[in-house]
Amino acid sequence: MPLKQIELLAPAGDLERLKVDLLYGADAVYVGGEYFSLRANATNFSLEELKEGCDFAHQLGKKVYFTCNIVFHEEDRIKMQKDAYLEKVVEAGVDAFIMSDPFLIDFLHKKYPSLEVHVSTQDSITNYEEALFYQTLGAKRVVLARELSLLEIKEIIEKTNLEVEVFIHGAMCTCYSGRCALSSYVTNRDPNRGGCSQVCRFAFTTQEDGKFTLATKDLNLAPYIKQLIEIGVKSFKVEGRMRSIYYLATVIGTYRKLMDRILDGTLDETFVKKAYQTLSRVANRPTSSHYLLKEADDEDQYYTGRQELSNQDFVGLVQEYDGTHLKLLLRNYLQMGEQVELFTAEGKEYCFPVTLLLDAEKNEIQAANHPDEIYFLPVSLPKTMSITAYSMLRKCI
Ligand code: SF4
Known part of the structure; x- marks a missing residue:
């Protein structure tokens, strides 16, 4: 497979996240609509927003995949066919559907034979015969179960000619x-129809042992991307349609650079270390590689989930630079003397100390502490650095 066809696939819970993902280097995004997607709590896309998102992606030469992967009950099937919902989604311009129900895969493929169908991780594909079965229904790609080893992934790639997509980053289910x-x-919300209330991350109490959770650590396969490319993985998927734009910009931007360096042969240990550090810093739970090299065990479990980190690194969105001052829409507290880093969708970064801080009326202040208000930071940026859409400021690592 030509290396350039390897894809970085990002989650987008709404239009803004879609734009951030694509600008920060994703080749494609996956989104949910108002129905039949597994993230009922995400903002999700109306048909109009979906069309706007597809137009935005296509202008950049990128793609939008539509997830329709709930467990389909009879009422869902009737609604879907009565509303001709999938047909409307096709008209909006999506490039592929991510589906799990064999009936839906078959239905869509027969109706639109040239439209790509990707089989969702909801189907837990763990062997190549299963992957080949979905190929007979018309699937072009399989999103493998997250519970596979490197060798198992390799075998499925070698024994099928299907495109293989794997999750590389984000939250895991305990099951x-x-x-x-x-x-x-526990909460009367069906996770298989979009309602997961993340009960596994609740803190439960036992009389002997104090509090514990059923949750696992998050997934982070950054150190193994090169190996996964070498065995022929086609698409690298990041989890998290409800994550913040700061999280997406950081994670997608980091994987973009990591993949580019692997593909052009300039990857070195220093960069891998920095990438891993950046990804860990933005996470709110510890991470592991789970099943990739061994069976998952108690090292991959996250018993003490109450210690989830609350990340205050995101200082704010940079709105413009007039040659002397950055105009900042604040998200988190910032004070004089702190070291901050400007980063852009083009992958440029610049660290500097806050030596002067101004409020919206350009009065000198000691600390910026009102989220969603405008502040100004005097700084002299290098000539190579330009402010692009969704440039951001974070605390220095
Ligand atoms: S409760 Fe936890 S394990 Fe169950 S679906 Fe939700 S995230 Fe996954």
Whole structure:
């Protein structure tokens, strides 16, 4: 497979996230609509927004995949066909559907044979015969179960001619993805129809041992991207349609640079270390590689989930630079003397100390502490650095 066809695939819960993902280097995004997607709590896309998102992506030569991967009950099937919903989604311009129900895959493929269908991780594909079965239904790509080893992934790639997509980053389910009913029992919200209340991350109490959670650590395969490319993985998927734009800009921007350096042969240990540090800093849970090199075990579990980190690194969105001052829409507290880093969608970064801080009326202040208000930071940026859409400021690592 030509290396340039390797894809970085990002989650987009709304139009703004879609834009941030694509500007920060994703080749494609996956989104959900108002129905039939597994993130009922995400803002999700109306048909109009979907069209706008597809137009935006296509102008950049990038793609939009539409997830339709809930467990389909009869009422869902009737609604879908009555509203001709999938047909409307096709008209909006999506490039592929991510589906799990064999009926839906078959239905869509027969109706639109040239439209790509990707089989969702909800189907927990763990062997090549299963992958080949979905190919007979018309699937072009399989999103493998997250619970596979490197060797198992390699075997599926070698024994099929399907495109293979793997999750590389983000939250994991304690069960095989999509096989959990914990949320239904405890909170009456069905995780397999978009309602997961993340019960596994609640802090439970036992009399002997104090508090514990059922959650796992998050996934982080940054150190293994080169190996995954070498065995033929086609698409690298990041989890998290409800993550913030700061999280997406950081994670997608980091993987973009990592993949580019692997593909052009300029990757070195220093960069891998820095990338891993950046990804860990933006996460709110510890991470591991889970099943990739061994069976997941208690080292990959996250018993003490109450210690989730609250990340205040994101200082704000940079709105413009007039040659002397950055105009900043504040998100988190900033004070004089702190070291901050400007980063842009083009992958440029610049660290500097806050030596002067001004409020919206350009009065000198000691600290900026009102989120969503405008502040100004005097700084002399290098000539190579230009402010592009969704440039951001964070605390220096
Ligand atoms: S409760 Fe936890 S394990 Fe179950 S679906 Fe939700 S995130 Fe996954």
